[in-house]
Amino acid sequence: xxxxxxxxCVALMGITILALYHVSERTRVERVQLSRVEQRIADKxxxxxxxxxxxxxVSRPERIQKLAESSLGMGDTATIQLSxxxxxxxxxDEPLDGAQxxxxxxxxxxxxxxxxxKVAAHTGM
Amino acid sequence: xxxxxxVFQRRIVIGAxxxxxGFALVAVRLIDVTLFRPGHIAGKPSxxxxxSRADLADRNGALMARDLPASDLYVRPHMFDDKRRAARDLAxxxxxxxxxxxxxxxxxRPYVLVARQLPQAERDKASxxxxxxxxxxxxxxxxxxxxxxxxxxxxVTDPDxxxxxxxxxxxxxxxxxxxxxxxxxxxxxxxxQFILAHEAEASMAMFKARAAGGLVMDIRTGEILGLVSLPxxxxxxxxxxxxxxxxxxxxQDVYELGSVFKIFSFALALEDHTVRLDEQLPxxxxxxxxxxxxHEAEHMPxxxxxxxxxxxxxxxxxxxxALRSGPDRQRAFLMKxxxxxxxxxxxxxxxxxxxxxxxxxxxTATIGFGHGISVSPLxxxxxxxxxxxxxxxxQPTFLKHTGDARxxxxxxxxxxxxxxxxxxxxxxxxTGKKADVPGYDVGGKTGSAEKVGPxxxxxxxxxxxxxxxxxxxxxxxxxxVVLDEPHGTKETAGFALAGYTxxxxxxxxxxxxxxxxxxxxxxxxxxxxxx
Numbered sequence: 001x002x003x004x005x006x007x008x009c010v011a012l013m014g015i016t017i018l019a020l021y022h023v024s025e026r027t028r029v030e031r032v033q034l035s036r037v038e039q040r041i042a043d044k045x046x047x048x049x050x051x052x053x054x055x056x057x058v059s060r061p062e063r064i065q066k067l068a069e070s071s072l073g074m075g076d077t078a079t080i081q082l083s084x085x086x087x088x089x090x091x092x093d094e095p096l097d098g099a100q101x102x103x104x105x106x107x108x109x110x111x112x113x114x115x116x117x118k119v120a121a122h123t124g125m
Numbered sequence: 126x127x128x129x130x131x132v133f134q135r136r137i138v139i140g141a142x143x144x145x146x147g148f149a150l151v152a153v154r155l156i157d158v159t160l161f162r163p164g165h166i167a168g169k170p171s172x173x174x175x176x177s178r179a180d181l182a183d184r185n186g187a188l189m190a191r192d193l194p195a196s197d198l199y200v201r202p203h204m205f206d207d208k209r210r211a212a213r214d215l216a217x218x219x220x221x222x223x224x225x226x227x228x229x230x231x232x233x234r235p236y237v238l239v240a241r242q243l244p245q246a247e248r249d250k251a252s253x254x255x256x257x258x259x260x261x262x263x264x265x266x267x268x269x270x271x272x273x274x275x276x277x278x279x280x281v282t283d284p285d286x287x288x289x290x291x292x293x294x295x296x297x298x299x300x301x302x303x304x305x306x307x308x309x310x311x312x313x314x315x316x317x318q319f320i321l322a323h324e325a326e327a328s329m330a331m332f333k334a335r336a337a338g339g340l341v342m343d344i345r346t347g348e349i350l351g352l353v354s355l356p357x358x359x360x361x362x363x364x365x366x367x368x369x370x371x372x373x374x375x376x377q378d379v380y381e382l383g384s385v386f387k388i389f390s391f392a393l394a395l396e397d398h399t400v401r402l403d404e405q406l407p408x409x410x411x412x413x414x415x416x417x418x419x420h421e422a423e424h425m426p427x428x429x430x431x432x433x434x435x436x437x438x439x440x441x442x443x444x445x446x447a448l449r450s451g452p453d454r455q456r457a458f459l460m461k462x463x464x465x466x467x468x469x470x471x472x473x474x475x476x477x478x479x480x481x482x483x484x485x486x487x488x489t490a491t492i493g494f495g496h497g498i499s500v501s502p503l504x505x506x507x508x509x510x511x512x513x514x515x516x517x518x519x520q521p522t523f524l525k526h527t528g529d530a531r532x533x534x535x536x537x538x539x540x541x542x543x544x545x546x547x548x549x550x551x552x553x554x555x556t557g558k559k560a561d562v563p564g565y566d567v568g569g570k571t572g573s574a575e576k577v578g579p580x581x582x583x584x585x586x587x588x589x590x591x592x593x594x595x596x597x598x599x600x601x602x603x604x605x606v607v608l609d610e611p612h613g614t615k616e617t618a619g620f621a622l623a624g625y626t627x628x629x630x631x632x633x634x635x636x637x638x639x640x641x642x643x644x645x646x647x648x649x650x651x652x653x654x655x656x
Binding site: 005013049052062 | 134141145148155187188191193268270274316320636637
């Protein structure tokens, strides 16, 4: 009986040692792989960070404006050429719904045709 | 009945039990390591660059400053065959000073620093030289995608990643405290910043000004949406170009701002009911106070209504209005709006205002129209915002936040409303006509002040400024621009006063930023040139 018990214990010990070694080795391999993946993630993050900074640089307004002016012939829009949907009269409405016209007496910077940018004087404010 | 176990048998059982316990411990540890602590088995990569400083972003999330990977290059000179050639090649590859490198390489030093914070491109160049003994230490370099455009407000860091100036210094603890992947969101709006910089640069060139600056402020929250000071510098470069300046004239310098200061004299007089808007004041050719005579910058009629005193920017009329308030009341009021102490914000650059120790009658009169007191443009803008935002004190801030940040009441809402009406009048009928923008009812005030020369006497050099708010019915934004020593042009008939220089600059800025900021536009009537 004692011999059987001893044999079982020794066998169990051997199996456990093998299992432990196996797990340990797998753990080491996984750790190396994990480390590589983490390193790759970190590198990619740094690359993304650099690319984002470069994107911010090439898309800065100063550069876009120069390109728009030189390549597309675009320019600033006079404020009187801008409006919102709420301000547009609906079909059948009186222009501006008959509301009092309020205006300024100076011109904003504009590249619009000269004959369109002079506005009526209003000094009631 | 079984015989009791022998001593030998008992020892075997004890030994077996110890073995079982040992196996059990190993098994428990295995389960613990593999199932319950999976994180412990993964070591941290050791050669990763540690980013220690958070990003700076504008209010819409656009990147303004970020730490990017870089390298410090060290060399072991004793490993070079030809030290002079190595110095020449390394200087060409990295931009380092060649004579310094040659001197260091020829000395007995075992280890020499060639350059810090080399970007990847320069590191590659150095690597491809084929020199032995090069060692690259991982580091980071602060990068500013917008370059000069934000330099005056963001400032820079030193090679060790510590803030040296601007918001980099003012927010240093916040930038360090937040972990690497975080972002500190500022109140700045890059679109506004760009427009401000672009227009200020154009005006500075057009009027051949020595310097120019401007800011845009949300008068309810105190947030600064843009701040520009020219000349500026390239924060990504290691050296300055000729004419560059790190000085932030909007926060660091104090100026006698001239007539734009009349805003406070009028606000005080209206608050104390010492004037009526329809009251007529005698103007004449000069106003004597003791041995001093106050003159106008331009010819004025014999009398002006109080409304026109501000509209036409009469010094004599404003002096009379200021004298009705008196020195004590004027001083207390300016203290209340924050003009007699340095303005506090996240920007470390600040300036102490200059004002007379003896605040007598003549000082009251001159301070009334903006002479004899010098404040920073940022402090002025914050105080002016308090006048038009319903009369409540507001502190400038460079951090994004939402909600009303207005504090103590400094003038009544009624006085504030009257001031807005008067500022609109200045733009429609007074000296600020060139600041008006169709569709956005701008109110504002011009200021032209003669600069004090080196001997304490006024020179003919001007500092011109314009403080504008829009839309005047319910103002949300304040634009304040300054031109230092502008010169008249053919288009301005040689005039360099604020109405010809600073007012159009502010108008240009407002016309471009108002649509971007979503300010509702009022209808305008458009007529033909010849109608």
